[in-house]
Amino acid sequence: EARIEELEKKMSVKTYATVKFLNYQSRKKILITGGAGFVGSHLVDYLMKEGHEVIVADNFFTGRKHNVQHWIGHQNFELISHDIVNPLYIEVDEIYHLASPASPIHYMQNPVKTIKVNTLGTINMLGLARRVGAKILIASTSEVYGDPDLHHHPQTETYWGHVNPIGPRACYDEGKRVAETLSYAYAKQEKVDVRVARIFNTYGPRMHFNDGRVVGNFILQALKNESITIYGDGKQTRSFQYVSDLVDGLAALMKSNYTQPVNLGNPQEHSIQEFAEIISGLVGVKTKTEHLNSVEDDPQRRKPDITRAKNLLNWEPKISLKKGLQMTIEYFRNELESENMGRVK
Ligand code: NAD
Ligand code: UDP
Ligand code: UDP
Numbered sequence: 570e571a572r573i574e575e576l577e578k579k580m581s582v583k584t585y586a587t588v589k590f591l592n593y594q595s596r597k598k599i600l601i602t603g604g605a606g607f608v609g610s611h612l613v614d615y616l617m618k619e620g621h622e623v624i625v626a627d628n629f630f631t632g633r634k635h636n637v638q639h640w641i642g643h644q645n646f647e648l649i650s651h652d653i654v655n656p657l658y659i660e661v662d663e664i665y666h667l668a669s670p671a672s673p674i675h676y677m678q679n680p681v682k683t684i685k686v687n688t689l690g691t692i693n694m695l696g697l698a699r700r701v702g703a704k705i706l707i708a709s710t711s712e713v714y715g716d717p718d719l720h721h722h723p724q725t726e727t728y729w730g731h732v733n734p735i736g737p738r739a740c741y742d743e744g745k746r747v748a749e750t751l752s753y754a755y756a757k758q759e760k761v762d763v764r765v766a767r768i769f770n771t772y773g774p775r776m777h778f779n780d781g782r783v784v785g786n787f788i789l790q791a792l793k794n795e796s797i798t799i800y801g802d803g804k805q806t807r808s809f810q811y812v813s814d815l816v817d818g819l820a821a822l823m824k825s826n827y828t829q830p831v832n833l834g835n836p837q838e839h840s841i842q843e844f845a846e847i848i849s850g851l852v853g854v855k856t857k858t859e860h861l862n863s864v865e866d867d868p869q870r871r872k873p874d875i876t877r878a879k880n881l882l883n884w885e886p887k888i889s890l891k892k893g894l895q896m897t898i899e900y901f902r903n904e905l906e907s908e909n910m911g912r913v914k
Contacts, residue, residue: 577638584614584639591620598622600661600703602653602694603668605632607776608708608768608812612665613637615816617645624659628652631670636775653690654682657697663823664705666694669745671710672780673738673864680740687744688751695755698762706764706823707752711834712742713767716868723838723872726767726830736866749830756828764822769834769873773812773893774900784809787845788894788901791852801863803842808872810835811893814886821882834873835886851894 599616603609604625609632616623617640624647625637640646651657653668669686670676676683691707698705714724715732732742755761772784779785790797810833818833839847842858849856878884 581639581642585643587618588643588645589618589620596621597662598624598660599663599665600624600626600659600697601665601667602626602690603632603666603708605629605634605636605648606667606671607632607636607773608671608771608815609665609667610636610775611773611812611816612667612819613640613646615820617643621645623647624649624661626651626653626657627668631672631675631777631780653693654685656693659697660701661697661703664694664698664703665708665819665823666691666705667708669708669741672777672782673741674781675777676741677737683740684744687741687748691748691751695751695759695761695763699755699759704762704764704823705752706766706819707748708819709745709749709765709767709830710741711767711769711832711871711873712738712868713746713749714868714871715742716866717870722870723836723874724832725874726832726877733866738866763828764825765828765830766819766822767830767832767873768815769832769871770807770809771812771815771834772809773897776812776897778901778904783807783841783844784848784894784897785901787848788852788898789905791849791854792898792901792905794854796857796859797845797849799841799845799858799860801860801867803845803858803860804840804869805867806838806840806870806872807844808835808838809890809893810886811888811896814888817887818878818882818884821884822878825882827881829877831878831882832873832875833878833884834875835890836873836875837890838870838872839890847890848894848898851891851898 604613605627622645626649714730721728752763756763846856
């Protein structure tokens, strides 16, 4: 234990050393809701290193303190334990609104709460932005496109989507759609400066271990040399982006003057069956698969059209699937090891 503590102390000294110095005029005060989660914590790292003041508001439903632990104690960092469904009165220059469960298992666990976070929570953040005149970026999702029809592939931002309003995924999909509607209502009526990022499937270190999503499941199954569980025939497709690419995109969108929705994702598309093979190959095991029942309302294909982000933000993903998966597999290996050693996080 003492040795671990010593290592962690060293790590935070190293992290602190990477923080740029910004003078008072260029240093911003930035709120990240859901900043203790997977994506949020990487955004915290990015903005802290840029030299800004970062405030995280999180209720730790799916996030964990461990993800931002290396910043606790830094003078530019503050962690507030707060449920975003309740109002929050603070003074900030920018808001990244990420608070919401993101994986089907988590958001279906309490669908009513999922709707509240994305509606009431978003109203609160837009109200805060309005009061203090802050820019606000809403983390929306490719799920606003639902199960896209064949004519809308890849998905462009002009597609209105194909969502079942009363299906099991509706609490999340419709919640995010209302979050977008609210953003443009506040922009029009209250002149709030909004940014809307439609985020496609993202993976990387600090993603959840057991949230039932495909990348985590497949890596864990391959590492344990278990059969890989494929829901349905495995022909359904997804396109995965590495988390650092997403963070770059979010920061670029916030900086830009563009207020309409922007897709952020990696257009490299694979079937789920192919994913099983790629991941087993990288872990170094033979692919063993097990076909289970398909999931209700499972989108059959998903691939972002990122022309808008390329043209307007000069952004495109840089990390290849192979490199990103290698880094993620490494993370999972270490986590498994420390779990086996009985460390609690
Ligand atoms: P995550 O579950 O790791 O992070 C969400 C964070 O929000 C967690 O820290 C959680 O504790 C917090 N949170 C949840 N409800 C809250 C509440 N009521 N009050 C305060 N905090 C609350 O998920 P993530 O993958 O980091 O996703 C972040 C955002 O990006 C979400 O809005 C999600 O919808 C969106 N998104 C993610 C993906 C993806 O593939 N990861 C894809 C599309 C969109
Ligand atoms: N709000 C908040 N922090 C603020 C300002 C507002 O959390 O600094 C919340 C508050 O709960 C309010 C909501 O945001 O109900 C919407 O604010 P708005 O000003 O749009 O509406 P109103 O205050 O009239 O309800
Ligand atoms: N999936 C699968 N096996 C798993 C987990 C997921 O075949 O163990 C499939 C799932 O049916 C879906 C795809 O992988 O078609 C992506 O699922 P995930 O839950 O990761 O994300 P989302 O559906 O939200 O894109």
